[in-house]
Amino acid sequence: MRRLTPRQYDRRASISMCAYVALMVLVWPLVRGTPATGIKFLLAVVPVLPMLYVIGLMALRIRYSDELEQRTHLVALGAATAVVGALSLVGGFLAAGKVVALDGSILIWVFPALVMVYGSTRWWVMTRLYGGAPDCDDGHAPMWRRMLLVAALMGFVGLAAWWKGDRDPFRLGMLCGMGASLLVAALVVLFRRRRKLP
Structure with a gap:
């Protein structure tokens, strides 16, 4: 297998993490309401598959570094x-x-x-x-872009929880707070980076 470029690695890992979040929001809640043990087992381990793929990507990245x-x-x-x-x-x-x-x-x-x-x-x-x-990209996606992706994923999870009727103030507050903090941090990193450019 050929070595992945940093951009290819970032793109594949980001897609896998988005798939993981989507599976956790859409599939994981079905586990508790399913009576059949076999289907319950499959629903419980489906979100693990994108994470196993990311672990494999990390292993390849380290192997070819x-x-x-x-x-x-x-x-x-x-x-x-x-x-x-x-x-x-x-x-x-x-x-x-x-x-x-x-x-x-x-x-x-x-x-x-x-x-x-x-x-x-x-x-x-x-x-x-x-x-x-610390802000060296070395071919990877810039840190501010990664922070924005994580903030967007947290926002998606918060909206999905709210849409499904989960009105737990602590959980929603934690997701909103973490997402907003990452959004502000991404903007700060982007602003500092733009100021350094000639």
Whole structure:
């Protein structure tokens, strides 16, 4: 398989993440109302498929990168595994000791937590240890465009929840707040970038 360009990687990952959000909004709510176990199983794992594709894309990206990039990915992956593993261990002991009540649905947050710690650690390694610029695009979609995509996805999820009658003020407020924060952050990044251009 040939190496993906950064733009191809960004486009495929963005499409996969949009498919994931759409499946979570449209398919996931059907799981609880389905009586048949086989169909319930299929509906429950369908949203995982785009995420598995993104994991495969990440593996290809790392495989075909140079030694420095592979090292930064390895350091970030090691840090993410250590942080999320330690938090999971603490959470497991707290749940087993009946200090906090946790159910199995908390496992949904393991992968997003890994990705967030991985991304922030890799950014720190690239900017602090190797002197890269935090706003360097190196062929990828600009950061402001990625932030706008995530803000739009959060807005879509919020509108879908509102449309379906979910009027939980905390959930809707969290989605609106996170989406608006990302929108403002994207505009700030775009404004700062435009000011630097000659």
